[in-house]
Amino acid sequence: MEALIPQVVVCTDVRRDTPDVKTFRILTPDGKKPFVNIPGQCAMLSIPGVGEAMFSITSSPTNKEYMEFSIKKCGCLTEWLHMIEPGQQLTIRGPYGNGFPVDTALKGKDLLFIAGGIGLAPLRSVINYCRDNRADYGTIDIIYGSRSKDDLVDYKEIIDEWMNTPGVNVHLTIDREQEVWDGHVGFVPNYVKELNPDIKKTVLMCGPPIMIKFTLAGLKELGFEDTQIYTTMELRMKCGIGKCGRCNIGAKYVCKDGPVFRFDQLDELPNEY
Amino acid sequence: MYSIKKEALGSLLAAIGAKRKLYVPADNAGLILFTPYADGVSVNLSRNPDVSAKDFFFPQVENICRFKVCGKTVDVIDNREKNEDFVVFGVRACDVKSFEVLDNVFLSEPVDGYYKDRRDHSLIVTLACSKPLETCFCGTFGIDCAAPGGDVEAYACGDSYAFRAITEKGEAFLAELSLENGGDEAVEACKAKINEIKAKLPLSDLTTEGFGGGKTKDLFNNPKWAELSASCLGCGTCTFVCPTCQCYDIRDFDTGNGIQRYRCWDSCMYRDFTKMSAGQPRPSQLERFRQRFMHKLVYYPENNNGLFSCVGCGRCLRKCPQSLNIVKVMKALREDD
Amino acid sequence: MQELIKKGKELFANGTVDRIIGWTRGELPYDREIRVFRCAECFEKDFVYDAFCGANLSKYLIEESGKEGKIGVFLKPCDSYSFAQLIKEHRIKKENVYAVAIECYGKCDSRALADSVEDAIYWITDNGPELKIDTVSGAVVRNTYDYMLEKCAACKTKKHAPGCDETIGDEGEKVDDCTRFDIVAKLEAMTPEERFAFWRGELSRCIRCNACRNVCPACSCEHCVFDNPASGISQKAAADSFEENNFHIIRAFHVAGRCTDCGECSRVCPQHIPLHLLNRKFIKDINELYGEYQAGENPDERAPLTNYTKADCEPSVVYKRGGKN
Numbered sequence: 022m023e024a025l026i027p028q029v030v031v032c033t034d035v036r037r038d039t040p041d042v043k044t045f046r047i048l049t050p051d052g053k054k055p056f057v058n059i060p061g062q063c064a065m066l067s068i069p070g071v072g073e074a075m076f077s078i079t080s081s082p083t084n085k086e087y088m089e090f091s092i093k094k095c096g097c098l099t100e101w102l103h104m105i106e107p108g109q110q111l112t113i114r115g116p117y118g119n120g121f122p123v124d125t126a127l128k129g130k131d132l133l134f135i136a137g138g139i140g141l142a143p144l145r146s147v148i149n150y151c152r153d154n155r156a157d158y159g160t161i162d163i164i165y166g167s168r169s170k171d172d173l174v175d176y177k178e179i180i181d182e183w184m185n186t187p188g189v190n191v192h193l194t195i196d197r198e199q200e201v202w203d204g205h206v207g208f209v210p211n212y213v214k215e216l217n218p219d220i221k222k223t224v225l226m227c228g229p230p231i232m233i234k235f236t237l238a239g240l241k242e243l244g245f246e247d248t249q250i251y252t253t254m255e256l257r258m259k260c261g262i263g264k265c266g267r268c269n270i271g272a273k274y275v276c277k278d279g280p281v282f283r284f285d286q287l288d289e290l291p292n293e294y
Numbered sequence: 295m296y297s298i299k300k301e302a303l304g305s306l307l308a309a310i311g312a313k314r315k316l317y318v319p320a321d322n323a324g325l326i327l328f329t330p331y332a333d334g335v336s337v338n339l340s341r342n343p344d345v346s347a348k349d350f351f352f353p354q355v356e357n358i359c360r361f362k363v364c365g366k367t368v369d370v371i372d373n374r375e376k377n378e379d380f381v382v383f384g385v386r387a388c389d390v391k392s393f394e395v396l397d398n399v400f401l402s403e404p405v406d407g408y409y410k411d412r413r414d415h416s417l418i419v420t421l422a423c424s425k426p427l428e429t430c431f432c433g434t435f436g437i438d439c440a441a442p443g444g445d446v447e448a449y450a451c452g453d454s455y456a457f458r459a460i461t462e463k464g465e466a467f468l469a470e471l472s473l474e475n476g477g478d479e480a481v482e483a484c485k486a487k488i489n490e491i492k493a494k495l496p497l498s499d500l501t502t503e504g505f506g507g508g509k510t511k512d513l514f515n516n517p518k519w520a521e522l523s524a525s526c527l528g529c530g531t532c533t534f535v536c537p538t539c540q541c542y543d544i545r546d547f548d549t550g551n552g553i554q555r556y557r558c559w560d561s562c563m564y565r566d567f568t569k570m571s572a573g574q575p576r577p578s579q580l581e582r583f584r585q586r587f588m589h590k591l592v593y594y595p596e597n598n599n600g601l602f603s604c605v606g607c608g609r610c611l612r613k614c615p616q617s618l619n620i621v622k623v624m625k626a627l628r629e630d631d
Numbered sequence: 632m633q634e635l636i637k638k639g640k641e642l643f644a645n646g647t648v649d650r651i652i653g654w655t656r657g658e659l660p661y662d663r664e665i666r667v668f669r670c671a672e673c674f675e676k677d678f679v680y681d682a683f684c685g686a687n688l689s690k691y692l693i694e695e696s697g698k699e700g701k702i703g704v705f706l707k708p709c710d711s712y713s714f715a716q717l718i719k720e721h722r723i724k725k726e727n728v729y730a731v732a733i734e735c736y737g738k739c740d741s742r743a744l745a746d747s748v749e750d751a752i753y754w755i756t757d758n759g760p761e762l763k764i765d766t767v768s769g770a771v772v773r774n775t776y777d778y779m780l781e782k783c784a785a786c787k788t789k790k791h792a793p794g795c796d797e798t799i800g801d802e803g804e805k806v807d808d809c810t811r812f813d814i815v816a817k818l819e820a821m822t823p824e825e826r827f828a829f830w831r832g833e834l835s836r837c838i839r840c841n842a843c844r845n846v847c848p849a850c851s852c853e854h855c856v857f858d859n860p861a862s863g864i865s866q867k868a869a870a871d872s873f874e875e876n877n878f879h880i881i882r883a884f885h886v887a888g889r890c891t892d893c894g895e896c897s898r899v900c901p902q903h904i905p906l907h908l909l910n911r912k913f914i915k916d917i918n919e920l921y922g923e924y925q926a927g928e929n930p931d932e933r934a935p936l937t938n939y940t941k942a943d944c945e946p947s948v949v950y951k952r953g954g955k956n
Contacts, residue, residue: 023372023407023408024404025359025544025557029369029370069553070361070546070553071546072545072546073544097860110366110368111368112368112370230573255570255572256568256570257569257570259560260542260544264400265541265542265543266562267562267567269593271588271593272507272510272596291514291515293575293576323903323904324743324746325902325903345838354839425750425751427745427750427752428752429659491751495751496753524666525665525666525691529840529841529846530842531901535840535901545867561840566858611658612745613901616664617662621658625658
């Protein structure tokens with residue numbers, strides 16, 4: 022099988038999560054999951070004629086029925102994706118990347134997920150994996166922030182499922198006051214400090230660069246070490262298999278050696294991301 | 295070892311060309327380019343061709359697959375070209391080494407089938423460099439231009455050419471041609487002469503000291519990058535003439551009768567190479583310029599057991615519109631020590 | 632060259648400029664790089680002006696003149712037209728540039744020169760009409776005029792465009808017996824099929840490195856149409872066998888009327904494609920249809936292709952009459 026030649030899949034369902042994020046349910050034409058993956062891995066989705074791009078797989082591998090991608094409208098291909106309707110065929114290839122070490126380093130740990138905006142997408146896969154394998158992990162805390170209530174991705178799942186899972190604590194925040202919101206208001210980095218999490222936790226973080234920067238600084242102030250904090254990176258990709266040469270940070274390729282890095286690993290790499 | 299008189303080269307090439315596709319270095323508008331062999335082609339073996347031999351395995355553009363899009367359905371058709379056996383004549387030691395550099399990328403898992411198929415169908419007849427140029431520095435990377443390798447090695451010695459098989463494939467190839475034995479002494483003399491010239495080359499004292507895997511922190515933030523990259527035009531000349539540059543882009547083209555997905559050469563020197571909707575990790579030419587040289591001198595060796603992804607062919611020295619090149623970069627970065 | 636160094640030092644000393652863009656020695660005996668000198672001492676030590684300084688500095692002034700301070704520049708006659716044209720197009724901030732007009736008697740095509748020598752070159756001595764080349768197996772001599780850049784062999788003028796702040800040496804004259812349109816005329820005399828075959832052959836060598844575009848002073852768009860994926864064309868290798876051709880044809884149209892014929896496109900082309908001939912065809916046509924016009928020559932005049940007068944001809948009618956206005 023040629024790595025660059027994709028397989029055909031069908032988008033069976035499109036769900037609007039926020040004004041600019043939609044979640045796409047993907048199956049093979051005969052109704053199966055296209056492939057098996059690890060939480061945090063990605064895949065190349067394409068609309069032939071428009072282009073191909075890398076997206077994190079947002080559904081958990083424990084979901085045996087289908088695969089999901091939560092995609093924010095921000096460029097050419099994503100605008101097209103936002104226009105498709107159920108039944109539309111697309112192409113996919115993958116899975117790519119290392120994924121989160123759910124069966125090794127993260128096992129048995131108390132986990133703290135920190136996400137901002139669409140940054141929840143790659144973490145959702147891990148969160149649901151850990152919920153489905155609840156006995157393998159310690160406590161699960163989720164701090165998730167967005168610009169407004171409407172911009173919280175997977176809000177329904179968070180309220181209906183995550184908040185009702187024993188041992189899972191969800192802390193939501195939005196940037197500015199809103200009439201329909203009686204929860205926390207404020208930026209993620211500050212909220213993390215306010216919540217003052219136990220520094221024994223292992224952190225999985227994803228969000229806009231500015232959020233990462235300030236949250237990381239805050240976590241370190243609280244006493245967290247770089248070795249406890251994981252993130253997942255995004256750079257421009259074309260091949261997904263470490264050959265086309267554009268997603269490297271120093272000698273590491275995000276598509277192949279990443280996208281998941283620990284901050285002590287990132288520290289070893291040049292600051293070019 | 296086999297030998298033929300120089301004037302018999304034409305009939306030898308014709309004999310090879312009669313059986314297989316054959317590419318030879320030939321004159322073209324003042325350049326020397328690998329050209330399909332045919333009657334009347336002006337073979338020129340005087341220096342290394344202007345464009346590297348990487349095109350034979352990693353062409354400038356090639357089809358990946360075609361899509362038939364009809365309503366909501368998509369069909370994927372593997373329409374890659376079928377390769378026949380072919381011979382490339384007159385490849386120099388530097389370009390042969392570049393195949394190893396490319397192999398590490400394309401033949402590592404997952405194997406690139408397009409590249410592999412071409413490699414499998416090829417037979418490489420190399421040629422020792424009798425007259426290396428002022429731009430040549432293959433010796434810096436441990437390459438011996440007097441022992442070029444490939445499937446068959448050729449030497450231009452006085453009034454004759456000598457051939458030696460290196461691989462089994464090369465042995466079978468030479469056996470087919472029923473050449474006369476001989477040439478061993480002439481080759482030794484030829485090698486001795488080349489070694490004499492090599493020692494005198496202006497770039498013969500360039501070493502890789504200070505470069506290699508693990509040197510990122512030493513070199514990445516060197517203030518010299520700003521001046522080194524200042525006059526870079528951001529064109530792709532260096533990357534496209536380079537035998538080891540292998541970055542590529544994947545694009546779709548609407549043929550009017552389906553979508554053709556193709557792969558083409560890309561260049562880290564281009565401003566849109568890493569540009570995303572979300573941002574640009576290499577916003578100026580400094581970062582792009584630095585990436586190219588860091589990749590060749592640090593990142594690639596780090597991932598490939600110390601092998602550098604420069605082979606000292608000197609094409610970037612010959613071709614950069616503004617006379618920037620890897621030698622200058624290596625010397626400038628070294629000055630700090 | 633000594634006079635230029637003296638002038639440069641003086642400009643630094645009296646505070647006219649805080650930096651000077653000029654040429655300096657590169658790695659090889661015939662390499663000249665472009666450098667921004669930031670002090671009189673480094674300028675004196677490294678600035679070079681000789682037979683190998685073919686590169687046009689004008690385009691760099693777009694970026695440099697946008698920075699704080701004032702930059703000095705030495706302009707050969709042909710470079711001065713690019714400079715003047717870029718000022719006219721409001722791409723260079725003239726107030727941030729101090730331009731010195733310098734003489735030029737033609738520059739060497741260093742690639743052709745190097746290719747003419749079989750052995751490795753380690754030194755070149757410029758003896759005016761002769762170049763003495765030391766190689767690993769002895770010295771050879773080449774006639775300077777046989778290895779001039781095409782743009783110099785077909786030099787159109789030794790006179791600078793207006794806009795320079797001062798001149799070193801004598802101001803030259805237009806070249807009366809300029810031969811630059813000879814090859815264009817030859818191409819015009821071909822049948823359409825022959826001409827098509829000529830260009831298909833030349834352009835078939837294109838590797839789409841974009842050196843011609845990136846070096847071209849007339850290609851000063853911040854975002855080239857070929858870098859816009861939504862334009863349906865690609866700045867990279869083409870999927871379709873005509874696309875490389877398309878690129879060069881469109882580029883020639885985009886610079887028509889603004890191209891000063893500085894010859895940089897052909898100088899930098901790694902594949903020896905005579906790209907300047909496309910632009911020269913436009914220049915020749917403009918000259919014939921609207922009267923002699925040299926881009927960059929007159930800062931106040933409107934260019935023929937962006938101007939309309941009642942006397943303007945209808946090209947199709949002119950060519951029906953046999954190609955003369």
